[in-house]
Amino acid sequence: MEINGYEIAYSEAELDKMLNEQMLPVVLIDEQFEGYQKLQEGDKKALKHLVAAAKIMNEVSQEQDHHMNIVQRKALEKATISSSYAAKALKLFMSLNGVEGLNGLDAEPVEIFKGISGLPGRNFYPVDLTVGEFHKIIQKMLEDGKVDEVRKILSARTMVRRDGEVLKAIDYTEYFAKEFSAIANELEVAAHYTTDEKFKDYLGWQAQALIQNNEDMDMLADKHWAVLQDSELEFTLSRECYDDAITPSVFENSALMALLNRYNIEVNSKDMLGIRVGIVNKQGTELLLKFKDLMKELAAKMPFAERYEQNINKSDELKQTMVDADLAALTGDYAQCRGGITTAQNLPNNDKLSIKTGGGRRNVYHRQVRMSVDKEKNRKLLERLVAPELHRYFDPETDHLFVIGHENGHSLGPDSKYQTGLGQYKHIIEEHKADIVSMAFMPEYVKAGVIDDETLKKIYVTHVVYRLFGKAKPQLSLPHRVAELIELNYLLENKAISFDEDMKLHIDFERFPQVMRQLLEDTVEIQLSMSPQKAKEFIERYSVWSDVSQKIAAVHAELGVKPYKDIKMFF
Numbered sequence: 299m300e301i302n303g304y305e306i307a308y309s310e311a312e313l314d315k316m317l318n319e320q321m322l323p324v325v326l327i328d329e330q331f332e333g334y335q336k337l338q339e340g341d342k343k344a345l346k347h348l349v350a351a352a353k354i355m356n357e358v359s360q361e362q363d364h365h366m367n368i369v370q371r372k373a374l375e376k377a378t379i380s381s382s383y384a385a386k387a388l389k390l391f392m393s394l395n396g397v398e399g400l401n402g403l404d405a406e407p408v409e410i411f412k413g414i415s416g417l418p419g420r421n422f423y424p425v426d427l428t429v430g431e432f433h434k435i436i437q438k439m440l441e442d443g444k445v446d447e448v449r450k451i452l453s454a455r456t457m458v459r460r461d462g463e464v465l466k467a468i469d470y471t472e473y474f475a476k477e478f479s480a481i482a483n484e485l486e487v488a489a490h491y492t493t494d495e496k497f498k499d500y501l502g503w504q505a506q507a508l509i510q511n512n513e514d515m516d517m518l519a520d521k522h523w524a525v526l527q528d529s530e531l532e533f534t535l536s537r538e539c540y541d542d543a544i545t546p547s548v549f550e551n552s553a554l555m556a557l558l559n560r561y562n563i564e565v566n567s568k569d570m571l572g573i574r575v576g577i578v579n580k581q582g583t584e585l586l587l588k589f590k591d592l593m594k595e596l597a598a599k600m601p602f603a604e605r606y607e608q609n610i611n612k613s614d615e616l617k618q619t620m621v622d623a624d625l626a627a628l629t630g631d632y633a634q635c636r637g638g639i640t641t642a643q644n645l646p647n648n649d650k651l652s653i654k655t656g657g658g659r660r661n662v663y664h665r666q667v668r669m670s671v672d673k674e675k676n677r678k679l680l681e682r683l684v685a686p687e688l689h690r691y692f693d694p695e696t697d698h699l700f701v702i703g704h705e706n707g708h709s710l711g712p713d714s715k716y717q718t719g720l721g722q723y724k725h726i727i728e729e730h731k732a733d734i735v736s737m738a739f740m741p742e743y744v745k746a747g748v749i750d751d752e753t754l755k756k757i758y759v760t761h762v763v764y765r766l767f768g769k770a771k772p773q774l775s776l777p778h779r780v781a782e783l784i785e786l787n788y789l790l791e792n793k794a795i796s797f798d799e800d801m802k803l804h805i806d807f808e809r810f811p812q813v814m815r816q817l818l819e820d821t822v823e824i825q826l827s828m829s830p831q832k833a834k835e836f837i838e839r840y841s842v843w844s845d846v847s848q849k850i851a852a853v854h855a856e857l858g859v860k861p862y863k864d865i866k867m868f869f
């Protein structure tokens with residue numbers, strides 16, 4: 299079947315399999331949800347306008363992601379009226395939130411239409427722009443004195459297009475003027491209705507940031523957002539930069555980098571946008587705050603703590619808020635379920651002005667995402683790959699505790715200057731570091747009485763089974779997956795875990811925390827070295843896809859993996 303001149307790449311039967319056997323629903327809250335019922339009328343109204351804003355942002359992200367997304371989606375929507383085949387293709391499209399994407403299993407991306415592939419520069423850059431040409435143009439523009447334009451081209455908030463022989467940058471607030479102004483309107487209305495003064499204030503700043511071509515406005519919005527701890531509602535405009543592969547290619551061109559440094563031009567990958575809307579869950583948030591209380595103590599226990607300044611120590615007050623949220627909407631970048639869906643997110647990232655100027659971070663945990671698990675599959679996985687005496691320690695709820703430790707882990711260790719020093723490897727090493735901070739410090743939470751010994755064992759077992767049992771050899775573009783493979787290999791090499799002749803997992807509960815500590819030291823040392831070469835060597839050494847990984851992946855494949863998500867929104 300052809301959609302807008304492009305043939306659907308999967309047969310209807312193949313789509314049936316993907317949708318019926320390989321897709322996991324992620325069910326967000328509806329109007330019957332207790333937390334919603336308890337809201338005051340004003341906040342109920344506000345929530346609906348925030349969800350409306352979220353839906354508009356989805357259009358923005360589809361445009362950022364691929365130049366064919368919107369035209370193909372519209373054609374699919376039209377074809378759906380008379381074709382169940384098209385309806386199925388549309389469902390896959392909505393899961394990827396685009397025409398293509400990795401599914402976390404196969405090395406090659408899932409491409410819904412024959413002849414439409416993803417591009418390294420997504421739609422941030424001209425579709426026919428190669429890395430080589432990009433570098434040449436940037437170099438030429440600098441030589442011609444177009445320093446300000448180059449600065450804009452290499453900024454996180456512009457779409458780049460051809461302008462004759464050179465390139466021009468269009469600020470998001472201009473390129474997406476129509477959508478941003480509609481979103482700003484929804485935010486203003488929500489601000490009018492909400493009963494929460496601080497939240498109202500933040501929404502006002504955020505609305506302004508969407509209509510002014512001014513990075514300072516983003517900074518101010520971020521700062522008002524990051525301090526929200528006691529609000530009833532949750533709203534986040536997410537800006538993350540992991541999708542654009544053209545901008546960071548500049549880091550590998552040392553001559554060009556030298557030139558950019560001379561002009562003091564920062565290189566920041568493009569931000570993919572998304573919106574999350576929800577209601578803060580009070581009980582879940584209390585647990586998070588218990589973990590938070592320990593962070594200062596943990597900072598002092600970081601390896602080589604005396605050699606660097608940690609983000610967390612930059613002011614007396616710990617500038618990190620955190621909430622557990624019941625979700626009403628996930629759109630844009632959040633809904634690009636390409637090999638996974640995020641269970642928590644700590645923003646702003648280090649490249650953002652609000653962080654550089656001393657602003658705090660806010661971490662939001664996604665209850666409905668972490669509750670969407672495939673129980674039957676987990677049971678079979680234990681039977682096949684885990685020694686029987688460990689089964690009682692498998693508890694997916696404890697993965698949440700690992701995630702809390704991971705997110706807090708980003709605030710510990712060498713600050714952003716060191717992280718950036720690792721060039722293109724910074725994301726992998728930073729995600730890896732956060733994983734290891736989490737695991738290495740779990741015994742500290744036992745000492746502090748936040749969790750008990752039994753829970754600690756559950757965290758170890760669940761972590762290995764849930765996170766380290768990889769489903770496929772990870773691409774370097776998936777930092778979290780690479781980090782997990784590194785951890786698996788390190789634990790095996792140092793005998794904290796092992797597999798017997800029946801391919802059943804065993805854990806040495808004595809060695810496990812010691813090896814984690816050692817791994818944390820090795821990792822922090824790499825960040826302190828600021829050497830991309832050292833990072834590369836470490837990653838290459840420990841991200842080997844061994845026989846063990848291959849066997850684990852084979853079991854996953856046999857039991858059936860559900861790499862696709864179906865986010866069900868009701869507002």
Ligand SMILES: [Zn+2]
Pocket residue numbers: 704705708729732
């Ligand atoms: Zn992380």
